[in-house]
Amino acid sequence: MCPESPGSTNARDPSQSLPCLAFSSSGSTGDLSCHACGRRAAPLAENRVGLDMRLLEQGIFAHVQEDSPSRVPLVPSRPLAELTAAGLVAVGAALVIWVYRIAPTARIQSYDPVFWAGMLLAYLAVAWRAVSGRYAVLWLGLLGLFTVLPWFWMSAAGPIGFDTTAQFALLRNVISAGRLFQSTPLLPVGTFYPGLQSAAAAIHWLTGLPLWDSALTLIAVVHCLLPVQVYYVARALPVPHRWAATAGLVYAANPSFVYFDVQFSYESVAILLMLTIVRLYVEALAAERSGGPTWRQSLSASLLIAVISFGLVVTHHLTSLAGIALLLAGALFLKPISGLVDRKGGWRRLFIRWMPVLTLAMCFGLWVVFVAPTTVGYLFPHVSGTVSQLVALATHSGATGATRTIFSNSGVPSYEQAAAIAAPVVIAVAFLFAGIRWLQKPPLRSNFLWPFVVTAGYLVSLPLTLISDGAESAHRTWSFTFVGIALLPAALVILFELDKRRPWVKRTAATVGTAVLAVVLVGNVAVGVSLDYRFPGPYQFGSDTLSSTPETLSFARWVQAHLGPGAHVVTDRFTAVALTAHADDVTPMQEPDLPVAGIWYNPDPPVPALMSAMERQRDDYLAVDIRDAQHTLTGADLFYPGEPERVPPRNITRMAQWPWLRLLCSSPHYRLYKIDFHSYFLWYPSHANDH
């Protein structure tokens, strides 16, 4: 067994060991060397004695040490080095916090460079110790904890943003009802995916933490483990320790990592479950091909994957689909495989290779068919819209408005834009080099076909960002496809045998790698979310996070105090987010059978069918933000995609004259009306044609 292989970390439990399979004879001498770690194996007798000693040492230190590095560390692993790195991370955190304190009143040009100084300082300090030191897993976990800092600082007081508010509303409903499968109009499909809420509710109930703190605790714990799982995926392939640590670091530079997957949203938890499934799957394959495990061990590994698969399916639909895709790619492209069914490997290999894929796919299929059939209707428009726009562009028919310009009206600094364009280029170049070398060097191929296929998925998704309907879909896939990209540095090092080159080549490669990591991080964060999701700032019309002002909060407080929680208030998207988050209101959204947008956009008064539907749902209140008629939206829609650019001002002022609306509350920008349905049905016949 190679001492640097994944199995060496687990010497106390031989059943769990994953022997290095990359040994090959050098020919003339008969010595063995490991492709994965590049280390020569000692003669057999020496190996046995050395192995005994190592087993003894690992028995003592296994509780505190992570996988031993593949070579002597560049910097000795001393407490001073670890403390220095921890200090640098603390300085980085202090810089980020300082930025968030000044951001509400300062210009982005003044604080964005400081933000990046703090972020890069922390990332590079973690990279230093994770790659060179012994405690890679701890450092990767710390990086996960560090990266929750920006978003947690922004949302410390409570949920902000559309997804977070919707999920938190579901959580609040679960807590108050004591039952799962609660609903919110903001996210109807969320009803059928209660995994996130039940996990957060369990923390709240069992620890007594406040509800929002429970939600943040859950996300912090989950986020810490994301790069750790990628590290273990790489180790199981097998990739040497330091390049596995690099894989964890590169994954932590994906576009969703710093701002999207830290939100209290179902993807944030589901992605950990998905990565855990992928890790267990790759480890099970590695253990099986080593010939070590018995049928019983293979069954227990499959059972464990099945348990987590259930958790994944009930947590998030899109991540479940991504998990199926990653496992399917693994089943097809992780070696050794002989044909599609791989019967040469025996039934156990067939079982280990395909059972997890089938389990996850079957769990998801059954869940969608029997519990959450609305998932199809929720996901399908994203796919069909993208396809139809692609077809329209290809055939030059009706393509107006289908294309978009990246960073238009975004206000993102120029260096971030440059990095955002450079990042995919760098990834594509790395992919090209690694791919060519992979074709040239069959003995060094290892298991890199799988990450190459996943990386190809990322590269294929890039052009979709230039289509208005495809942009969001493409963005959402990147946190999954970055699992493949994370393994590109390891592929380059192993395929080009950089570990065996002269010191100056290694130093140059390390410098280039560090610069590339910085560029990819800056670029990916810039494309990951819009600026209003990254920094606090002044009021911005049409922003989920910045449209909430002190006036909004006092309006929400008034509503909560006078109407109580759970009041049904018909309003636009942004006021709905504020009232749901801060007043615990139910805010019906535009639906085919509830076209509430007509109250704002139609020149005629609302029709009885709509008002009857609202009365049935007990939508008794109407909240209006008069700025809807003063500004033009550039981002999200007020009610539905393709709506008119602006609400006609007279449609807002006419509400004050309708006798069936009673003004309850008025502030400089908000009006709250009570709807008198009885008066409306008496009033409407004589005013149906009023304009």
Added chain:
Amino acid sequence: MPTIIDVPPEWRTRLRVVRDPGLLAGVGAVLLMCAPVLPGLSRLVVLPALLLAPGYALLRLLGQAAGIRSISVAVPVSLVLAVCASFVLDVCGIRLGPLSLGLLLGAVTALFVACSYRRQLAADSLRQHRRTPSGDRGSVRPDATLDERR
């Protein structure tokens, strides 16, 4: 070289707990069941139990527990088991809350821990049985003394 028998007797229990996280999972099960009655901030001690104990107990039962590497699997598995426990209660029509969830999750964890020890005992006895040469096994009388057996 110092060995485990060189340490003072009072340390041995502690060492045993450190070397056998299954016992910690058992403590976690008790904490989960007692969570509703713990006062104030002391309930925070339940957090590590909730995040680690159920998952580690299941890993141990399935023979998948492998030192510190298991922590990164035990946490997601614990979360999934918490979700599963909520589902079971919801399907059974029992109102979700600290008492129902803590009792169910703690009981399941305790069951997993107990089954894993039972499985370990069975495996140990089987291993011991296999180590004994088959010829010797038949030659020893059931009523033989210890010296005779040796």
